[in-house]
Amino acid sequence: MSYMFTVSPDFSPDRLSGWYIFNTWMQRQLGVDIHLELYDDFCAQRVATYSDKIDLIYANPFDAAMLVREKGFLPLVKPKDQLDEALIAVSESSPIAKIEDLKANVKIGMTEDPNVNMIGMMLLESANLNNSNIEKTVYDSYVLVAKSLLRESNEAGIFLAGAFDDLSNMVKKQLRVLLRSEIEEIHHSLMVGPKLADRRDEIKAFLTGMNQNEKGQGVLDSLGFKGWDEVDDEEMEFMIDLMDTLAT
Amino acid sequence: MINDMKAEDIVGEYKEVTLQLYKVGPRKILYTEIETPFPEGKLIVSTTDKDGNITHVNHAFIEMSGYTEAELIGAPHSILRHPDMPPAAFNDLWDTVQKGEKWQGIVKNLRKDGGYYWVKATVIPNIRNGQVVGYTSVRRKPSSIVVDECIKLYPTLF
Numbered sequence: 001m002s003y004m005f006t007v008s009p010d011f012s013p014d015r016l017s018g019w020y021i022f023n024t025w026m027q028r029q030l031g032v033d034i035h036l037e038l039y040d041d042f043c044a045q046r047v048a049t050y051s052d053k054i055d056l057i058y059a060n061p062f063d064a065a066m067l068v069r070e071k072g073f074l075p076l077v078k079p080k081d082q083l084d085e086a087l088i089a090v091s092e093s094s095p096i097a098k099i100e101d102l103k104a105n106v107k108i109g110m111t112e113d114p115n116v117n118m119i120g121m122m123l124l125e126s127a128n129l130n131n132s133n134i135e136k137t138v139y140d141s142y143v144l145v146a147k148s149l150l151r152e153s154n155e156a157g158i159f160l161a162g163a164f165d166d167l168s169n170m171v172k173k174q175l176r177v178l179l180r181s182e183i184e185e186i187h188h189s190l191m192v193g194p195k196l197a198d199r200r201d202e203i204k205a206f207l208t209g210m211n212q213n214e215k216g217q218g219v220l221d222s223l224g225f226k227g228w229d230e231v232d233d234e235e236m237e238f239m240i241d242l243m244d245t246l247a248t
Numbered sequence: 249m250i251n252d253m254k255a256e257d258i259v260g261e262y263k264e265v266t267l268q269l270y271k272v273g274p275r276k277i278l279y280t281e282i283e284t285p286f287p288e289g290k291l292i293v294s295t296t297d298k299d300g301n302i303t304h305v306n307h308a309f310i311e312m313s314g315y316t317e318a319e320l321i322g323a324p325h326s327i328l329r330h331p332d333m334p335p336a337a338f339n340d341l342w343d344t345v346q347k348g349e350k351w352q353g354i355v356k357n358l359r360k361d362g363g364y365y366w367v368k369a370t371v372i373p374n375i376r377n378g379q380v381v382g383y384t385s386v387r388r389k390p391s392s393i394v395v396d397e398c399i400k401l402y403p404t405l406f
Contacts (some may be wrong), residue, residue, distance in 0.1 A: 099288075100392075123289060126389040141350070171373060181289045185306070237376065238384070242293065245370035245386035 002033035003055035003196060009042055010113045012166055013141075018222035020072075025219045026056075029206050030199065039164055042112050055193040058086070062115035062187045065240040073191040074200055075236040077207045077228035083187050085161040086119035086164060087180040091149045092173070094156075099126060099179045102156055104133040109145040109154035112138055115186065119245055120158030123179050146171050185242055189231050204230055250323055252276035257314075258362040268337060269326040271299060271322040277331055282363040284312065292367065292387035298380060300325045312362035325385070334405035345373050345383055354390050354398045366395045 005026070007019050023036040024102060025058075034056065048054055049071060059067055059082055067073035084107065090096045106129065110117050121131065137154060139145050141216055142163040143231035146153045150171070164172070190207065192200050195200035210216035250272055255262075260280040269275050292312055295304040305313075305320050311329060313320065320327070329338070333356055344351040351371045356364050367387035373380045 014295070067341050122388055126286075126288075127393055128391045128393050131324060182287075182308075183291050186295060198316075205378070207267055237374070238295070241374055241384045244350070244372055245384065246291075246388075248350070 001195075002035060004048075005034050005056040006038050006045060006048065006054050007036075007038060007058040008050050008060040008063065009039055009045060010111070010116070010160060010163075011058075012163065012224070014166070015223055018219075018224070022219055022220045025216070030203070042114060052193075055195045056190070057193070058188060058190050060188055061200060061243055062118065064189055064191065064236065065191075065243060067191055068240060069237060070196045071247060072197075075231035075233065076190045076199055076200065076204050077193055078187045078231050079190050079225040080225075080227045080229050082162070082218055082225065083184055084115055084119070084181060084212060085186075086116045086123065087159050087161045087164055088120060088123050088178045089146075089149065089159055089164060090154055090156050090178055091176045092154065092176050094149075094176065096155065096178065099123065102127050102129060102178075104129065106156060107135045107137065107154045108156050109137050109148040110158040110159060111140070111145060111160075113160060115243070116156055116160045118243075119181050119183065119186075120123070122246055123181060130183045143167065143171075150174055186189050187237060189236065190228070221247060250327055251274055251361065253278040253360075260362065261364045263330045267329060267331055269324065269329060270342065272324050272326055275326075275329075277329075277358065279331060279358060279360050279364070280362040282361075284359060284365045285364050286365055286367065286389040287311065288389070291341060293384070294320075294325065295374065295382055295384050296325050296372055297382045300328075300383070310313055312359070312365055313357070314363075319360075328357040330356045330364055331357050332364075332402060332403050336405050337402075345371050346380075348375065349379060350375050355387070356398075356402075357387075364391060366390055366398075368394070 027034045094168045145157040148158050258278045262278045262280045265277050266274050267392045290308040292308045293306040302320050341351045355369045366388035369387045374382045
């Protein structure tokens with residue numbers, strides 16, 4: 001029997017090979033065939049999940065609710081010290097000095113990343129902005145959002161904080177962060193579907209011990225992670241409840 | 249457990265009033281006109297049991313309320329109740345969440361030092377195995393326009 005693994009499409013392109021290395025490592029640990037399928041966008045990945053094609057997923061917090069409550073997925077682990085935060089940035093030369101300077105009909109660049117956009121809109125809410133009074137343009141990557149600010153196609157951009165930090169220094173120098181979220185409660189999670197649920201404890205054990213041997217640490221390095229921390233059911237439920245409060 | 253507010257904790261000139269807190273009883277409130285701005289980009293997060301007693305608070309909650317974590321855990325959430333908030337708002341909150349639904353509103357919260365801060369609060373029931381086991385409350389920075397509307401509206405609801 002073979003299984004399907006996928007990764008939330010918001011991963012950094014630099015980590016593409018890392019996920020393939022991780023998948024190979026997982027297959028060796030579990031002794032089963034696992035195919036890594038990477039989807040171009042969030043919608044295609046959700047269609048695959050709804051069709052019960054996915055058995056293992058590195059999921060963003062927005063999708064975690066659907067995975068747990070509708071598809072019977074269970075949390076395994078989260079990456080150590082990696083939280084999902086969002087930020088609002090403008091061009092360095094922009095006259096906008098603070099979030100309240102953004103006014104109705106402002107042009108905002110963003111990706112399709114659902115949890116980042118949700119947090120970003122929460123940051124904009126205090127400036128009396130919402131989905132009905134901003135002009136949104138959606139891009140395929142955060143690099144393209146950054147370029148749209150430099151070309152002045154947009155007045156502000158919503159970024160995953162980690163993706164912004166990974167932009168080249170040359171690009172970052174031309175941008176300015178107006179506001180960065182400090183939620184400290186939201187994270188991606190590796191989750192297991194019903195077909196692999198009976199091996200959950202075994203998978204958790206080898207993932208949380210991964211940083212204690214050289215080979216495992218090498219795989220983690222390729223993903224840019226220090227290690228994995230266990231996520232229990234209540235922690236996941238708490239995060240889903242919290243995401244639910246942010247949805248409106 | 250909740251105590252009356254103490255004059256030595258209050259910063260600035262204050263007024264005094266006694267509030268009847270839901271499921272708690274009377275509490276002497278000392279309050280000032282000093283506003284603490286909501287911390288940019290943060291969320292204030294807490295959970296309570298089914299009776300509204302606090303079971304978890306995050307750092308932003310501790311920072312904004314002015315209480316220590318030890319003072320907050322086990323205290324009723326109404327420790328934050330400000331006298332300018334109309335009782336009807338909290339009746340609506342409890343009616344809504346006890347039906348298993350999400351409640352949202354703009355709330356003026358009371359600090360330990362007698363000051364206040366405005367929040368956009370969302371409260372949802374924590375449903376585990378089909379049963380409500382408690383509530384999660386998340387507060388974020390509200391729109392200034394909406395706060396201005398509430399400042400005008402709330403005094404008319406008493």
